[in-house]
Amino acid sequence: MTAADAPLFDFFSQPALPAPDVPADELREIVAQEWGLHVTLRSLGSQQDQNFMAHDADGEAVGVLKISNPAFGEAEIDLLDRAADLVAAGRPDLRVARVVRRDGEPLRGWFDTSHGRLHARLLTVVHGRTLNGSRHLSPAVVERLGVLAAAVSRTLESVEDPAQERVLQWDLQHARRVVELLAPQDPDAAVRERVLAESATALAALEPLADRLPRQLGHFDLTDDNVVVPPGGVLPDGVVDFGDVLRSYRVAELAVTISSVLHHAGAEVESVLPAVRAFDAERHLTDDEVEALWPLVVLRGAVLVVSGRDQAVLDPGNAYAQDGLDREWRIFEKATEVPLPVVTALLRDALGRSTLREPAAGGRLLPAGLAVDVLDAGTRSELNDLGAWQDPGTLDRGAARLLAAGSDVVVLAHAVPVLTGAPTLSPEPPASVPTGSTLWLARAQPLLAPFPGDVRVSGPVVELLGDEAVLRVRGAEALAGPVAAGAEFGRLPAGTPVLVQVLRGTGDLDVPARVRAAQAPGWLAQVADPAPLLGLDPVVPVGAHEVLRRREQVLAEVQEHYYAQPPQIERGWREHLADVDGRVYLDMVNNVTSVGHAHPRVAEAAGRQLRLLNTNSRFHYAAVAEFAEKIAATLPDELDTVFLVNSGSEAVDLALRIVMASTGRRHVVAMREAYHGWTFASDAVSTSVADNPNALATRPDWVHTVDAANSYRGTYRGQEAHRYAPEAVATIRELAGRVDLAGFVAETYFGNAGGVALPPGYLEAVYAAVREAGGLTVADEVQVGYGRLGHWFWGFEQQGVVPDVVAVAKSVGNGTPVGAVVTRREVADRYRTQGYFFSSTGGSPVSSVVGATVLDVIREERLQENAATVGTHLRERLRELGTRHELLGTVHGDGLYLGVEFVRDRTTLEPATAETAAICDRLLDLGVVMQPTGDHLNVLKVKPPLCVARESVDYFADALDRVLTEGW
Structure with a gap:
């Protein structure tokens, strides 16, 4: 034959399959x-x-x-x-x-x-690239894998073929036989024992369901190696290698696909959820399939390990088989890292099928009549003010204060995320969600049995085993044996924390005291809230997704937020931000909060002034004069007259109106690709297509533009950048011959492009031409001013010029809405021709006090010097990355006003727009807040608070290096 x-073919008749050669x-x-x-x-x-x-x-x-x-x-x-x-x-x-x-x-x-x-x-060749290797897979790519698996499964669901009954080792219907055949042959005892043990656990969960699982023809190898991303694309749309087609469990198609995600950089069990949701949307998973899914993932990992190791011995010259051993082991490790019931509960929650069941109501854990207080250690809690959350001892001190104030018992609630003690500069989210309640007692108390059961004692852990639940108390004393409901069976000590957990069922799982928020739905399904046993109502936290839904329901859609699935940020401290899940992020983008989040001097000044007075700025009070004097003192002597407003948009708008009023003219020249604000006048001179796709086509007739003086990707690059100034001068002179030119407005450091310095001498030449034509010059310092450049307090100083009007905001109020326009007295006086000016809250008592305090902090804490030293160090770190990562085209900027520009080709400068967005998302996973800027949205805008530490910028550079190495 x-x-x-x-x-x-029957694998069990012919288990040795060396490849042809x-x-x-x-x-x-x-x-x-x-x-x-x-x-x-x-x-x-x-x-x-x-x-x-x-x-x-x-x-x-x-x-x-x-x-x-x-x-x-x-x-x-x-x-x-x-x-x-x-x-x-x-x-x-x-x-x-x-x-x-x-x-x-x-x-x-x-x-x-x-x-x-x-x-x-x-x-046929399916052109593009596979997802081969262990680079990071974004949630969008993982979701697409689920879509592809569902599409193939749907297409083949009704196909019957005699050859479908062939028996392959990869068919998870035969996983038990494969593992039992190959695992005992493995020479490594540790590998052998672990694979057999984990497979037995998975099979125990799977086999009672097996007869109820739908079966059909499928691909059953739709993995990262066997899907193809089109050239220049991001999401796979190609399917190759139908070598494992057969009839098996329908849900095994998904199990095989998601198992291949687990070896990729940064993957955790929750990383597969986008694929699971996508598959279920197209191929509705039965409850039995949901229960069977993770046992099948574990078995897939086990089969990969034993088969790969066996093939490597059988076919030692097969490099493909040898290379896969580490990846296959990582899949198995990740698949078994979290207990099966926990992952299955996590899957059910992701699909909206949670079936939490509270155990039967019990009695009290402590005697009645005790004064019980709940300790809030969450992100918004006053306990964590002024950076106190960074000290793990804050929790015990907070409990001690409540006990000293008269509480008998202080309780840290179950399931409410804790910020206290969370690490900064961590690529991993902390275990912040309690799976039980922690108690502090003023005096030792008897431990009462809330339900009947048997008491088991193991060191500091006491367990009460009931019919439906297990009470686990860590830190108590008790005697083993049976106990009736309500009876005393132990003692709780005073002054030290005691953890109380209520585990559902037999309590076989070792449930950590705290777990990561992303995995919390799975772990919390294994426990019940001990609050009723303490005489408290269970706490039901409101999730970030619910708050986002409410926001999107009531706010205009155009009022966007960072990130598609943003963390809910509720606290800041210095250069750090914290979300409601207790995760701390490094803020590398927030140039609004110049002196750092929650600066105590700023907060104290604002609070004190609010207790004194805050009113319309047209009243007479000292703070406004003091603030205006301090701003003027930072500028050249001739810029001596200050207007106070609410925002950067208003500052630019007012600056333009002042120019028009002073000159009696209306036409203005602006630099292309810039953003100046959203008010009528500031928007009119904004030409960034990233902010408004129709920016150039919708300018009013009084706005004229000159070329963007971008020496990296503009018309003139590198040594040729000196040509921008003469061309701009020629344009201005030509305009002056035919229109009534009022002035020129530009950022003094090209911020919207990502912190690109203007060519040397550019503003000197352009300002001279404008003044020659009788116009005035406006320096938009909204982003760059206030010491951010490090070597210069104002951006125009880098160009060696003095503008006629300066507009500034953002840094001025450290997040409080206040901005300023500063000009010469004679220019300001001419604005009287337009009537009067006031801003109800610009220059109010509170905004004035805050503004003055910010300037004091910048000077006294030497934040401009910090911007120079730390910023220079960061720039060198980032430039070094460019020597190793081709995607990084260049690093712009000075001080803490930097831009990291990504390009697909360093010659053509094709912007890496999609890559930049994905890099920002991946950085968020690693604990760094970053956003893109520029007309092509391919530049990281690196503008952290001026207080940022060297350690923090090193963390950012290391995280970016990791992303560029592992993928995004």
Whole structure:
């Protein structure tokens, strides 16, 4: 009997499958002789087959030559090709690897080779890249994997084929047999024992469900290696390698797919949830399938490990098999890192199918009549003010204060995230969600049994085993034995924290005292809230997603927020931000909070003034004069007259109105690609297409533009950048000959482009031309002013000029809405022709006191010097990254006003817009808040609070290095 007539393959009859090893030269001759194709062949990896990429004489890929393992017969190979054709026909939006046809005939067949009679076929090339390797997969890519798995599953659901009953080692219906066959042969006892133990646990969960799981034909190898991302794309749309097609559990399609996510950088069990939700949306998972899913993932990991290690021994020359060993072990490790019931509960929660069941109501844990207070250690709690959350001892001190004030018992609530003690500069979210209640007692108290059961004691852990739940108390004393409900069975000590957990069922799981917020739904499903046992009502936290839903329901859609799924930020301290889940982020983008979040001097000054007076700025009070004097003192002597407003947009708007009033003219020149604000006048001179796609086409007739003086990606680059100034001067002079030119407005340091310095001498030449035409110059210092450049307090100082009008905001109030416009007295006086000016809250008592305090802090804490030293260090760190990562085109800026520009090609400067957005998302995962800027949104705007520490900027540089290395 020939291989073509062989019966269906049965792995358990033939477990050894070394891949064919036919020389490439021999195959090239067969292809030429049989199919008339003259090709070169480049070997591709495969565990059990032999694959080559075939190129023609011009180097164009003409197909993938696949030499099937001789163990597979004609019927099975036909099944694989049929499945590929069905998916291609059923889902024309997918690119599928199929047999190449010429004149309607498939290029496939059985051929005699030096290694026997083998089946060869030429498959179409699905151009692009696979997700091979262990680079990070974004949630969008993971979601797409679930979409692809569901699409293929849906297409093949009704197909029947005799060859579908073949028995492969990868069919998870046979996982028990595969593991029991191969694991005992593994020479590493630790690997052998762990695989057998974890497989037994998974099988115990799976096998009671097996008969109820739907079965169908499927791909069952739709992994990161077997999907293809189109050239220049981000999301996969191609499917290759139908080699494992057979009939098995429908949900195994998803299990195989998501298991392949687990070895990628940064992957945790929760990383697969986007794929699970996407699959369920298209292929509704039954409750049994949800219960079976993670046991199948564990078994997939186990089968990969034992099969890969076995193949590596059997076929030591197979580099593909050898290279996969670490990835396969990581899949298994990640699949078994969190207990099965926890992951299954997490899956159910992600699909909206949580079935939490409280145990039967019990009695009290402590005697009645005690005064019980709840200790709030969450993100908003006063306990964590002034950076106190960074000290783990804050929690015990907070409890001690309540006890000293008269509480008998202080309780840290179950399931409410705790910020206290959370780390800064951490790539991992902290374990912040309590799975029980922590108690502090003023005096020792008897421990009462809330339900009958048996008491078990193991060191400091006391357990009461009931019919429906287990009470676990860490830090108590008790005697073992049976106990009735309400009886005393131990003692709780005074002054030290005691953890109380109520575990559902038999309490077999070792539930950590706190868990990460992303995994909390899974862990909390294993426990009940002890609050009723303490005479308290259970706490029901409001999740960030619910708050986001409310925000989006009531705010205008155009009022956007950072990130598609933003963390709910409720606290800041210096350069750090904290969300409601107790995660702390490094804020590298917030130039509004110049002297640091929650600066105590600013907060104290604002609070004190609010207790004194806050009113309309037209009243007479000292603070406004003191603030205006301090601003003017930072500027050249001739800039001596101050207007106070609410924001940067208002500051630029007023500056333009002052220019028009002073000159009696209306036409203004602005630099292209800049953003100045959202008010009528400031928007009119804004030409950034990132902020307004129609910016250039919708300028009013009084606005004229000159080229963006961007020496990196503008019209003139590098040494040619000196040409911007003469061209701008020529434009201004030409305009002055035909319109009544009022003035010129520009950022003094090209901020919207990502902190690009203007060419040397640019403003000197342009300002001279404007003044020659009788106009005035406006320096938009809204972003760059106030010491951010480090070496200069104001951006115009870097250019060696003095503008006629300065507009500033953002840094002025450290987050309080206040801005300023400063000009010469004679210019300001001419604004009287427009009537009077006032801003109700710009320059109010509170905003004035805050503004004055900010200037004091910048000077006294030497924050401008910090911007210079720390900023220079950061710039060098970032530039070094550019020597190792081609995507990083350049680093712009000075001080703490930097821009990291990403390009796909350093010659063409094609902007890496999609990559930049994904990098920002990945940085958020690592605990860094960052956003893109520039007309192409391909520049990281690096503008942290001026107090940022060297340690923090090093963390940012390291995190960015990690992202560029691992992927995004």
